[in-house]
Amino acid sequence: MNILIIALLLCLQLILFFSYGLLFFKLMHRAPTSITLTVISGFLFFFMLFGILSIPLILTSQKLSTLTYLILSISGIIFLVSIFFCRNNWKSLIQNLPLSVRSHGLMIIPLLIFVFILEFFVFNHIDVSADASYYIAKVSTDVYTNTMGHYNPYTGNMLPSLDGRRIYACFPEYNAVISQFFHIHPLKQAKVIMPQILSLFTCILYYQIGLLLFKGKKRITDFFFCLVLLLDFYSYTIYTTATFLFTRTYEGKSILANIIIPGMFFCFLLLWLKKDIPFAKKLLFIISLSSCFFSSSSMLIVPVGLSAGLLPWILKERRWKDIYFYLLCLMPNLIICVLYLLNTKGILIYSIQ
Secondary structure (H helix, E strand, O other): OHHHHHHHHHHHHHHHHHHHHHHHHHHOOOOOOOHHHHHHHHHHHHHHHHHHHHHHHHHOOOOHHHHHHHHHHHHHHHHHHHHHHOHHHHHHHHHHHHHHHHOOHHHHHHHHHHHHHHHHHHHHOOOOOHHHHHHHHHHHHHHHHOOOOOEOOOOOOEOOEOOOOOOOOOHHHHHHHHHHHHOOOHHHHHHHHHHHHHHHHHHHHHHHHHHHHOOOOHHHHHHHHHHHHHHHHOOOOOOOOHHHHHOOOOOHHHHHHHHHHHHHHHHHHHHHOOOOHHHHHHHHHHHHHHHOOOOOOHHHHHHHHHHHHHHHHHHHHOOOOHHHHHHHHHHHHHHHHHHHHHHHOOOOOOEOO
């Protein structure tokens, strides 16, 4: 029964992100080209909106249930809107799925085997580190007290003020929302369901990057994807992103390492290859903004990544006006960085009301 509940909630969340992805493409006035790109775009779009809506509620010490009803009400409306206004996209993407699968030929077999191995490893891995305790205790404490960040996850004691380091990294609150609404133990959502989704999204980004590098040749891209995962299988140390992919998938830093950074690289490829510059720029901004809500580490890593990918492109193409776009993408994380420094110096305190 537990496995069935986990599978059901996993599928429901994938459908949720897919609905947001269809809305994102609708707002972009573009037809979605694949289910995978739609669902990963929807995931990033959803968490951008989730962060924008949840941070004011956290700062004003609102109840977790307020956020739960707000987010799920909006998501229900967006699902219905996507069904009504994007019904042709739903139909075309589903109808094209068998043809897309057949286009891989026999390479679909090793591709699926590698994905299954990754998902199986993530599903069965048990992590008992301090970070593991935090991500479960944070969600559990918020669910059972109906608060957001008011208690120390390690001790259960009331905090004198909100944690200035993690206050904007509200990814655990999403797990709390799902756990509270569906009445499931936070352990199932935070350590089983969400890691499966995040590792799958990492695979999607690897594949999308391969399609760009190899000009849409799916069988070569399949080989590239298997090779990248094989490298990950034999390189999960504390010095590589693979450790977050395999053993610490439930953390916000895992999303930063395995979704945000590859997502930025995907956008940079679109820009450098001149595939779809308007789409790449909008998706890159969404990635930059949503990264603030996954991990506080993004305040340094994302600006460095943006500088490495955007500035050379702007100089090479002489697109001087895009300096403003570059600064716009920098702003969210730079603001978070300034707020963090003010908090560490005791200048800015987030009091619990």
